[in-house]
Amino acid sequence: MADEFNQPLSGNIMPRFAGPSTMMRLASASGPRGLDAAFVGVPFDLGTSNRAGTRFGPRQIRAESALLRPCNLGTGAAPFDRLRVADLGDVPLNPYNPGKSLAAIEEFFSALAREGCRPLALGGDHTITLPILRALHRQYGSLGLVHVDAHADCNDAMMGETVTHGTHIRRAVEEGLVTPSRVVQIGLRGTGYSPGDLDWGRDQGFTVVQAEQCWHISLAPLMNQVRQALGPGPVYLTYDIDGLDPSCAPGTGTPEPGGLTSAQGLEIIRGCQGLDLVGCDLVEVSPPYDPLGNTALLAANLLFEMLCVLPDRRPGS
Ligand code: MN
Ligand code: MN
Numbered sequence: 001m002a003d004e005f006n007q008p009l010s011g012n013i014m015p016r017f018a019g020p021s022t023m024m025r026l027a028s029a030s031g032p033r034g035l036d037a038a039f040v041g042v043p044f045d046l047g048t049s050n051r052a053g054t055r056f057g058p059r060q061i062r063a064e065s066a067l068l069r070p071c072n073l074g075t076g077a078a079p080f081d082r083l084r085v086a087d088l089g090d091v092p093l094n095p096y097n098p099g100k101s102l103a104a105i106e107e108f109f110s111a112l113a114r115e116g117c118r119p120l121a122l123g124g125d126h127t128i129t130l131p132i133l134r135a136l137h138r139q140y141g142s143l144g145l146v147h148v149d150a151h152a153d154c155n156d157a158m159m160g161e162t163v164t165h166g167t168h169i170r171r172a173v174e175e176g177l178v179t180p181s182r183v184v185q186i187g188l189r190g191t192g193y194s195p196g197d198l199d200w201g202r203d204q205g206f207t208v209v210q211a212e213q214c215w216h217i218s219l220a221p222l223m224n225q226v227r228q229a230l231g232p233g234p235v236y237l238t239y240d241i242d243g244l245d246p247s248c249a250p251g252t253g254t255p256e257p258g259g260l261t262s263a264q265g266l267e268i269i270r271g272c273q274g275l276d277l278v279g280c281d282l283v284e285v286s287p288p289y290d291p292l293g294n295t296a297l298l299a300a301n302l303l304f305e306m307l308c309v310l311p312d313r314r315p316g317s
Contacts, residue, residue, distance in 0.1 A: 014313030047127030053286035109135035144182030223271020251290020
């Protein structure tokens with residue numbers, strides 16, 4: 001499909017409640033060859049600590065994405081006119097075996113990275129970011145990280161387990177997948193086990209922006225600083241929907257009050273324009289706790305915004 005620019009199926013051709021169940025009703029593809037970017041579902045919830053259900057996230061995000069149109073009226077972006085994009089379906093996980101599932105995720109995303117195809121992952125709980133980072137690190141080297149979340153996800157272990165949705169950032173540092181001085185966490189808040197719960201990342205060199213620092217203000221100035229700090233190297237954006245306030249994103253496993261607004265959530269992604277984003281994910285949408293579908297709809301919009309800020313295709317790809 002070398003020079004083919006897929007377009008989402010228009011609501012003027014097929015009504016929005018019908019047609020294919022792919023992300024934005026795009027073409028599906030069986031592999032990453034020839035693609036600049038791809039949506040990938042990762043229906044995993046074996047790493048959750050409270051409410052489960054994120055295994056249903058990709059399907060519901062795709063369903064709600066049928067409302068999305070191809071142009072961004074806020075920024076003027078028209079990503080389908082410059083990027084070759086398709087939906088690659090879901091990673092074939094094994095729900096009886098978390099280890100095998102994580103290995104399958106790493107293998108799937110390694111194949112994308114080798115083809116220069118930048119993934120936009122539909123989670124799934126936040127554990128999935130670890131195997132994705134392992135795959136992208138192999139291709140691009142140590143990464144910068146923009147991490148939106150209510151939680152630091154820097155626990156050493158949870159109930160003795162070292163790979164969960166609350167430990168993956170710490171593992172990523174230990175494994176050298178990310179450069180700590182190029183890690184920015186935004187939106188952290190809530191209750192902890194000790195007052196110093198957010199200090200582990202700071203001690204590594206992270207920039208930690210707590211939710212209280214974001215209250216009532218535009219995050220555009222913050223993102224100007226983030227772009228300066230991260231510079232020209234490869235960056236991954238990992239976006240936990242619980243970074244946003246439960247009033248706009250209730251359908252998630254570990255909600256915390258006092259979160260970011262949906263407008264601030266957009267400002268963070270739009271503020272990533274100009275970074276060398278090599279991949280993004282949107283995690284922790286749990287449809288059983290999202291009866292109106294608004295959380296999944298917001299997630300679909302955030303994934304589209306990520307596509308809008310991906311750099312142009314790599315030279316020679
Ligand atoms: Mn979280
Ligand atoms: Mn998280």
